[in-house]
Amino acid sequence: MGILKIWKPVMTAATCLMLLSCAAQKRLEDLSSRSVSATLSISGDAGDGIPETGKEEIEIPDTIEVHEFDGRTVILMNAVMDENGEMVATDVIKAATVTARFRNVAERHGKVDLSFTITVPEDMQYSDWQLRFRPYMAIMGDTLSLDPVMVTGAEYRKAQLKGYQRYERFLKSIVTDSSAFINIRLLELFLERNMPRLYAFRNDSTAVSEEEFRSSFGVTEEEAVRHYTNLLRTQANGRRIARKGKMFSRLVKSPIVTEGLRLDTIIRDPSGAFAYEYTQSVRSRPGLKKVDIILTGKAYMEDRCIYTMPCPEALTFYISSLSTLTDDSERFLTRVVERKAEANTACYIDFGSGSHTVDEDLGNNRTEIHRIKDNLASLLENREFDLDSIVVTASASPEGDAAYNERLSGQRAEAITDYFGAWMDRYADSLARESGVFISEDGKESVMQGRTVEMTSRSGGENWRMLEALVASDTVMTVQDKEIFAGLMPISDIDSREKALGKLPFYGHLRQHVYPRLRTVKFNFHLHRKGMIKDTVHTTEPDTAYMNGIQAIKDRDYERAVTLLRPYADYNTAVAYMSLDYNASALAILEGLEKTDRVNYLLAVLYGRKGEYEKAAAHYISACRQNRGMIHRGNLDPEIAALKRIYDIDKQITGNGYDD
Numbered sequence: 001m002g003i004l005k006i007w008k009p010v011m012t013a014a015t016c017l018m019l020l021s022c023a024a025q026k027r028l029e030d031l032s033s034r035s036v037s038a039t040l041s042i043s044g045d046a047g048d049g050i051p052e053t054g055k056e057e058i059e060i061p062d063t064i065e066v067h068e069f070d071g072r073t074v075i076l077m078n079a080v081m082d083e084n085g086e087m088v089a090t091d092v093i094k095a096a097t098v099t100a101r102f103r104n105v106a107e108r109h110g111k112v113d114l115s116f117t118i119t120v121p122e123d124m125q126y127s128d129w130q131l132r133f134r135p136y137m138a139i140m141g142d143t144l145s146l147d148p149v150m151v152t153g154a155e156y157r158k159a160q161l162k163g164y165q166r167y168e169r170f171l172k173s174i175v176t177d178s179s180a181f182i183n184i185r186l187l188e189l190f191l192e193r194n195m196p197r198l199y200a201f202r203n204d205s206t207a208v209s210e211e212e213f214r215s216s217f218g219v220t221e222e223e224a225v226r227h228y229t230n231l232l233r234t235q236a237n238g239r240r241i242a243r244k245g246k247m248f249s250r251l252v253k254s255p256i257v258t259e260g261l262r263l264d265t266i267i268r269d270p271s272g273a274f275a276y277e278y279t280q281s282v283r284s285r286p287g288l289k290k291v292d293i294i295l296t297g298k299a300y301m302e303d304r305c306i307y308t309m310p311c312p313e314a315l316t317f318y319i320s321s322l323s324t325l326t327d328d329s330e331r332f333l334t335r336v337v338e339r340k341a342e343a344n345t346a347c348y349i350d351f352g353s354g355s356h357t358v359d360e361d362l363g364n365n366r367t368e369i370h371r372i373k374d375n376l377a378s379l380l381e382n383r384e385f386d387l388d389s390i391v392v393t394a395s396a397s398p399e400g401d402a403a404y405n406e407r408l409s410g411q412r413a414e415a416i417t418d419y420f421g422a423w424m425d426r427y428a429d430s431l432a433r434e435s436g437v438f439i440s441e442d443g444k445e446s447v448m449q450g451r452t453v454e455m456t457s458r459s460g461g462e463n464w465r466m467l468e469a470l471v472a473s474d475t476v477m478t479v480q481d482k483e484i485f486a487g488l489m490p491i492s493d494i495d496s497r498e499k500a501l502g503k504l505p506f507y508g509h510l511r512q513h514v515y516p517r518l519r520t521v522k523f524n525f526h527l528h529r530k531g532m533i534k535d536t537v538h539t540t541e542p543d544t545a546y547m548n549g550i551q552a553i554k555d556r557d558y559e560r561a562v563t564l565l566r567p568y569a570d571y572n573t574a575v576a577y578m579s580l581d582y583n584a585s586a587l588a589i590l591e592g593l594e595k596t597d598r599v600n601y602l603l604a605v606l607y608g609r610k611g612e613y614e615k616a617a618a619h620y621i622s623a624c625r626q627n628r629g630m631i632h633r634g635n636l637d638p639e640i641a642a643l644k645r646i647y648d649i650d651k652q653i654t655g656n657g658y659d660d
Helices: 002-019 022-034 154-172 184-194 210-217 221-227 231-242 244-251 365-380 402-434 464-473 479-488 494-501 507-518 544-554 558-565 571-579 583-590 597-610 613-626 629-633 638-647
Strands: 039-042 063-067 073-077 079-081 087-089 102-106 111-120 130-139 142-145 149-153 263-267 274-283 290-301 304-308 315-320 332-338 340-347 385-396 437-439 445-447 454-462 521-529 536-542
Touching (some): 022 304, 102 111, 102 638, 111 315, 149 274, 154 244, 340 365, 365 385, 365 521, 402 521, 464 479, 464 507, 479 494, 544 571, 571 583, 583 597, 613 629, 613 638
Parallel strands (some): 385 454
Antiparallel strands (some): 063 073, 290 304, 290 315, 332 536, 340 521
């Protein structure tokens, strides 16, 4: 079995070679002997750190003079060392082909752009071949397949199109109209001779029922039609329909792929290597540090794989993110806690005309009373606050005498105060009993007494203020109606005002739909915090909104981070701004902060983005003086890496007091 397993691929390859022409066999033997394959390389401009906008206009000076913030001056040159050990400025011509197998790329806007080049050598570009390349992305333990790239020879595409043409001819041979197989002339003769009346309806068969047809001739209409149908041709046509799928596979040996494809280019006249710049955007995620790109490739001839290319060396992209520069220091805020607190609610309790007796069965009173009892119970059982007092204010609608409404409102407020006061006493006592028995030092037992809550009743009189608010928001009254109503409000005598209002055409609407909402009972609750003696206490607690903003940066949710951190306008806010390329906003914040190592580093990145290389270098050098770890960090961000690559900063500043 082991020998068979070893020889199986060899036999398969040998079989493929036997099926190919001599010329094709020689091609394969040559490619196999030299292990020819496409190459995978990092695109020359990928992550170069030079701003995308106006790259052509930005002039990179050969020499810059950096004035550090401590007064020292450093000369940075695009230089090489001569035979005497001196640094000499020189012009460096960038190579056309980048052979590095790894690249530091920066995550921006919550995504990373991975740019690489697939290069196909000229000696693999044959007119009758199709080269199929499939890149794979290894990311955080997963391997994801990317969209394929195809390089198709002109003859190969011509053969593909011929297959489609042959299949099109096959489809045209299928008859779609079943009546084409019926011998219409013989069927008409049959009807004309045997059923003249039915023949008269040959162009409108709806007039002849199936039962009438069968009773007249002993067969159904369907049976008669089938008798005069060419069954052989029908069966042959049916077989063609059933074989459509098989015929497509037989005639179109290499279907043209149009979906899920990054590129399908046709090479008509190979002249040198073919290169395709492939860019894949990846959504960033917490913990993403690197991505590997792997390339597989195969050569096809007549839709048969004739050559599997050796995989080129993988590319590695190291992902840098500004989110790693966040300051994790916890932030606190001071909150002023007041001893006293207030709460209020309103209810609508109906009373009989001229009455101030609380009737639970009137209108919607039972529901409203139950709601108020729930509110009172929650306040009596509250663990944070003690209920000190309640003020009950009853209000009336304007119809009738104002003095009478004033008295009636006071009586109703007093009735409600008595009603709920009695209920609260009973409820407070039940809570005290549930709390258990208190035993004093001398051994005497006593039941805990419920707290007494002071209740005060007040008359609100006619509720004109609420009436004005309801009229302003009313959707039935016109603008003119509201203007007329507003014109009556300056009348100081409220009885005269109400009398004038009663003469207006919209008074009926007010009395029926608006006035009932004015008969309210308002509860104002006065409370204090349990165990608190001072009127105010200042407490310090973690600023959860700020810490959520920092976490949003780490989770790469920069839009949310900016929303949460914008009010603070601090270092972490600048990090969030820079992650979204809000560079001006970030610069305005950082320029006003103390120049720590991280602040200097971020300023170097910002000035690098702007093309202000002297300022970028000055801040980067200062950051490195404050924290040597920034030397390595500078390799991760393309804005700084480009600066270091051009001026070789790490080496050149060593001799200018860098190690002091």
